[in-house]
Amino acid sequence: MAKDAVSVELECTRNPEYRDVDGGSVADNVPEEPEGKPYADAEYTQIQPYAGMPKEVLLLHSSKARYRVTREILFWLMVACTLALVTLTVTVIALSPRCLNWWQVSPVYQVYLQSFSDSDGDGVGDLKGLHEQLDHFQYLNIKSVWLSPFYRSPMRDSGYDVEDFGAIDPLFGTMNDFEELLAKMHSIGLKLIMDFIPNHTSDRHRWFNLSRATDPHYKDYYVWSDCNGSAPRPNNWLSVFGGSAWTYDEVRGQCYLHQFFKEQPELNFRNPHVRKEMTDIIHFWLGKGVDGFRMGSVKHLLEAAHLRDEPQVDPNKAPETVVSEGDLYHDHTISQLGLHDLLRDWRAQMEAYSREPGRYRFMVTESYDYKEVDKTMMYYGTSLVKESDFPFNFYLLDLPQNTSGLWVQHLVQLWMDNMPEGQWANWLVGNHDQPRIASTAGQPYIRVINMLLLTLPGTPTTYYGEEIGMENINVTDSQAQDPAGKYNASASRDPQRSPMQWSGDMNAGFNNKTNTTWLPVHPDYSSINVEVQKEDEGSVLAQYRFLNTLRQSELTLQRGWFCSVHSDANVFSYLRELDGLDRAFLMVLNFGKEPAVTDLSSVAGLPDQLTVLKSTNQVSDGKAVQKSRILTEAGEGLVIQYSTDTRFHPNHLEQCYVSEKACYLSFVDILYKC
Numbered sequence: 001m002a003k004d005a006v007s008v009e010l011e012c013t014r015n016p017e018y019r020d021v022d023g024g025s026v027a028d029n030v031p032e033e034p035e036g037k038p039y040a041d042a043e044y045t046q047i048q049p050y051a052g053m054p055k056e057v058l059l060l061h062s063s064k065a066r067y068r069v070t071r072e073i074l075f076w077l078m079v080a081c082t083l084a085l086v087t088l089t090v091t092v093i094a095l096s097p098r099c100l101n102w103w104q105v106s107p108v109y110q111v112y113l114q115s116f117s118d119s120d121g122d123g124v125g126d127l128k129g130l131h132e133q134l135d136h137f138q139y140l141n142i143k144s145v146w147l148s149p150f151y152r153s154p155m156r157d158s159g160y161d162v163e164d165f166g167a168i169d170p171l172f173g174t175m176n177d178f179e180e181l182l183a184k185m186h187s188i189g190l191k192l193i194m195d196f197i198p199n200h201t202s203d204r205h206r207w208f209n210l211s212r213a214t215d216p217h218y219k220d221y222y223v224w225s226d227c228n229g230s231a232p233r234p235n236n237w238l239s240v241f242g243g244s245a246w247t248y249d250e251v252r253g254q255c256y257l258h259q260f261f262k263e264q265p266e267l268n269f270r271n272p273h274v275r276k277e278m279t280d281i282i283h284f285w286l287g288k289g290v291d292g293f294r295m296g297s298v299k300h301l302l303e304a305a306h307l308r309d310e311p312q313v314d315p316n317k318a319p320e321t322v323v324s325e326g327d328l329y330h331d332h333t334i335s336q337l338g339l340h341d342l343l344r345d346w347r348a349q350m351e352a353y354s355r356e357p358g359r360y361r362f363m364v365t366e367s368y369d370y371k372e373v374d375k376t377m378m379y380y381g382t383s384l385v386k387e388s389d390f391p392f393n394f395y396l397l398d399l400p401q402n403t404s405g406l407w408v409q410h411l412v413q414l415w416m417d418n419m420p421e422g423q424w425a426n427w428l429v430g431n432h433d434q435p436r437i438a439s440t441a442g443q444p445y446i447r448v449i450n451m452l453l454l455t456l457p458g459t460p461t462t463y464y465g466e467e468i469g470m471e472n473i474n475v476t477d478s479q480a481q482d483p484a485g486k487y488n489a490s491a492s493r494d495p496q497r498s499p500m501q502w503s504g505d506m507n508a509g510f511n512n513k514t515n516t517t518w519l520p521v522h523p524d525y526s527s528i529n530v531e532v533q534k535e536d537e538g539s540v541l542a543q544y545r546f547l548n549t550l551r552q553s554e555l556t557l558q559r560g561w562f563c564s565v566h567s568d569a570n571v572f573s574y575l576r577e578l579d580g581l582d583r584a585f586l587m588v589l590n591f592g593k594e595p596a597v598t599d600l601s602s603v604a605g606l607p608d609q610l611t612v613l614k615s616t617n618q619v620s621d622g623k624a625v626q627k628s629r630i631l632t633e634a635g636e637g638l639v640i641q642y643s644t645d646t647r648f649h650p651n652h653l654e655q656c657y658v659s660e661k662a663c664y665l666s667f668v669d670i671l672y673k674c
């Protein structure tokens with residue numbers, strides 16, 4: 001039986017047509033099967049390998065040392081290659097700088113909702129109005145929009161006095177309007193950042209009503225202290241807007257603390273229930289799909305429990321005349337221990353929603369720390385515990401104090417010198433609390449300031465209207481809206497909150513239904529508006545759009561080195577270059593009052609002959625300049641693009657900064673951390 005099986009197999013595998021190299025047939029090489037017994041091993045060894053050889057022959061040959069060793073070498077080579085490939089891939093991934101996130105790529109554009117676009121003609125901007133204007137962001141290539149508060153509110157502080165954190169104020173629309181807006185924004189690639197106002201509520205909030213009625217659960221939701229209507233306040237603490245930070249409440253018969261208006265009682269974050277309420281609010285809006293939060297007034301979140309007086313700046317001043325915020329050192333009311341723990345906890349909540357690709361939730365904090373830049377930098381968190389993606393950088397607000405190149409360089413370096421390693425910068429020159437930059441620095445400087453913001457490393461912030469150079473309005477007493485102007489008219493924030501200037505039509509196109517606007521429209525609206533500037537290639541708007549698009553298409557402007565190369569009474573000049581890329585950018589910005597000739601002959605890698613890519617003065621676009629004689633008029637800025645393979649930064653590291661250090665390997669088109 002066994003014999004039969006072998007012979008059948010040999011029959012099948014033997015191919016009589018096959019000829020070996022000598023022309024012999026296979027059959028010639030195969031010994032005849034001996035009568036009565038199958039092939040013996042010894043006999044197989046005589047057989048040369050041939051195509052179609054039987055298994056036994058094949059096994060015999062393949063186990064010979066020369067085949068076995070070759071096979072093993074090839075096997076281990078393959079294992080080694082696979083391992084090397086895996087290691088290389090992991091290394092490249094580990095070394096690669098992270099892809100820039102959405103909040104790094106685009107400027108953050110602040111929409112002050114009341115003033116942006118009014119869809120129903122009640123004189124106040126609203127969610128539907130914003131929805132109708134989304135094309136504006138696409139036109140400007142803006143991807144991130146920060147929206148001022150739209151929660152239900154009695155509007156004592158323009159919505160920063162919240163009556164219900166889970167509801168939309170009817171002035172702005174409905175929850176449905178909000179959801180439609182958000183869905184539309186996401187569908188066209190826009191992100192929405194909300195205002196989060198944890199420090200206080202409105203005095204009309206349900207919690208406050210229950211707290212003043214000493215409801216057992218709510219009685220400690222706010223900061224209360226004994227006092228009575230006529231007796232002195234619990235201590236000398238002052239409101240940011242002037243006057244005592246304490247107000248007597250007749251219902252409860254005690255004083256409550258408010259660091260802002262008296263209609264904004266301060267929440268007590270030492271109460272775990274308050275902390276839980278705030279976390280729930282974060283979850284509520286993240287669950288709705290918002291892309292991040294601007295966390296307001298964070299330095300005020302906690303106060304010292306001992307309630308001791310704060311020291312006077314001028315100890316000789318009579319205590320009853322100490323009424324302005326600047327009269328005290330705020331040792332017990334701002335930046336208290338525990339504040340960063342609160343923020344880090346909120347950040348951790350946000351992280352849980354950030355895990356899906358493309359769904360990163362962004363956090364920016366608002367804290368004016370004036371000369372204490374180190375306090376601002378603490379909002380970045382640490383290398384182990386994350387906090388804000390960046391704190392707002394308010395230092396450029398001082399730019400108009402001294403329009404000179406040296407001053408601007410100082411303000412820029414202040415941030416870059418102090419920013420923790422590997423973090424991402426932010427630049428802004430305005431918001432709803434600050435006078436408009438076009439008014440404080442002057443209209444002739446608005447283009448060069450926009451050019452600065454859009455070419456520095458980090459995320460620029462644009463307050464609505466800065467892209468067209470909108471200015472402050474004058475507000476008469478009868479038109480005034482902001483109670484902050486009550487103690488001091490110059491503290492009013494109405495001038496910078498006027499309706500957006502869309503066109504030369506009625507109400508500047510802010511609304512076209514009635515002649516009402518909650519604040520007057522600026523009288524210059526017929527010449528300074530979006531529609532007119534879209535038609536003018538040399539407009540502030542056209543320049544903004546060009547530079548923003550350039551910034552987003554050039555890796556060098558996004559993540560390259562920033563190196564100061566020159567500053568004087570007029571000019572501030574800097575380079576942007578990225579290792580491995582030969583295309584670099586030189587900015588020469590004249591913030592002074594005089595024309596200037598700048599000599600950059602000593603700057604390594606800069607070709608002698610340069611060409612202006614973009615000037616704030618359109619006629620200079622494309623102009624050739626000598627690096628030893630770069631002329632700029634007062635308020636003029638130049639972006640010069642050039643090619644070089646000589647890097648400036650290796651010898652000038654003290655003048656150079658980079659948010660995220662990246663090198664580039666051109667032959668494989670790869671960026672890596674270096």
Ligand code: NOJ
Nearest residue numbers: 157160161260296297433
């Ligand atoms: C910060 C806001 O920016 C400001 O407008 C408001 O008045 C204060 N927080 C108080 O809510």
